Amino acid sequence: TGRLAGKTILITGASAGIGEATAIEYASAAKGELKLILTARRLEKLDSLKSKLEAEFPNIKVLTVKLDVSDLSAIEKFFKELPKEFSDVDVLINNAGLAKGFANVGEISQNDLDCMFNTNVIGNIAMVQHLLPLFKKKNSGDIVQLGSVASRESYPGGAIYCATKQALRAFTSALRKESINTKIRIIEIQPGSVDTEFSDVRFYGDKVASKKLNEGIEQLSADDIAEMIVFFTSRKQNTVVAESLILPTCQASRSHTYRHS
Numbered sequence: 001t002g003r004l005a006g007k008t009i010l011i012t013g014a015s016a017g018i019g020e021a022t023a024i025e026y027a028s029a030a031k032g033e034l035k036l037i038l039t040a041r042r043l044e045k046l047d048s049l050k051s052k053l054e055a056e057f058p059n060i061k062v063l064t065v066k067l068d069v070s071d072l073s074a075i076e077k078f079f080k081e082l083p084k085e086f087s088d089v090d091v092l093i094n095n096a097g098l099a100k101g102f103a104n105v106g107e108i109s110q111n112d113l114d115c116m117f118n119t120n121v122i123g124n125i126a127m128v129q130h131l132l133p134l135f136k137k138k139n140s141g142d143i144v145q146l147g148s149v150a151s152r153e154s155y156p157g158g159a160i161y162c163a164t165k166q167a168l169r170a171f172t173s174a175l176r177k178e179s180i181n182t183k184i185r186i187i188e189i190q191p192g193s194v195d196t197e198f199s200d201v202r203f204y205g206d207k208v209a210s211k212k213l214n215e216g217i218e219q220l221s222a223d224d225i226a227e228m229i230v231f232f233t234s235r236k237q238n239t240v241v242a243e244s245l246i247l248p249t250c251q252a253s254r255s256h257t258y259r260h261s
């Protein structure tokens with residue numbers, strides 16, 4: 001849409017899943033120029049996405065940067081070294097995040113716990129902290145926080161993941177209130193079951209186990225969520241879609257899911 005023209009959009013975790021789909025969705029929705037900053041740990045994936053986007057959409061400029069958001073000094077360096085052409089960010093898609101394992105409390109590995117909190121909470125917050133001064137100066141900017149159905153609901157085997165997403169929701173809600181006298185929009189999107197690498201990562205790469213978890217479920221696809229993100233951030237300035245739970249039709253909550261088989 002025309003409302004996106006000229007914007008600079010920063011997406012974390014853009015190498016796959018919802019992040020990648022969101023990059024593609026912005027590129028195809030934009031009428032006019034658009035700058036995309038794509039970050040993730042896997043630079044090769046970002047670079048092939050960049051080639052694909054720039055070939056298909058001549059109005060899009062893409063910058064790719066290797067970034068692990070659980071590394072605070074890497075975030076610092078990223079913002080310091082952002083080329084001038086891309087430094088006037090308008091939209092942050094704070095998407096990088098993950099779950100590790102299904103262990104119950106008492107058996108959770110400290111590594112998994114640190115990894116989830118450092119990525120989903122500490123890293124996410126650091127991205128916001130770095131961008132907020134710029135957004136305040138401009139009195140504009142959109143921050144899209146990737147929550148989850150787990151932001152609203154805790155389930156066995158998900159104590160830490162749910163704690164990270166609920167911490168993020170608490171942070172995001174305070175931020176929205178703090179931003180009340182600005183034109184900055186704080187948008188939290190809470191997907192349910194989406195077909196991405198999320199489950200594979202959670203099962204430490206065991207794709208068989210991951211497939212079994214989602215068997216018989218008509219999951220959302222990453223671009224279903226990407227469409228929402230692009231729609232939400234292209235509403236008129238007077239509108240903010242503050243919080244939204246987006247589930248596949250076969251799901252009513254994390255623990256209430258209809259399986260076809």
Ligand code: 8X3
Pocket residue numbers: 147148149150158191192193198254
């Ligand atoms: C991911 C959805 O249901 O695995 O955010 O917690 S769930």
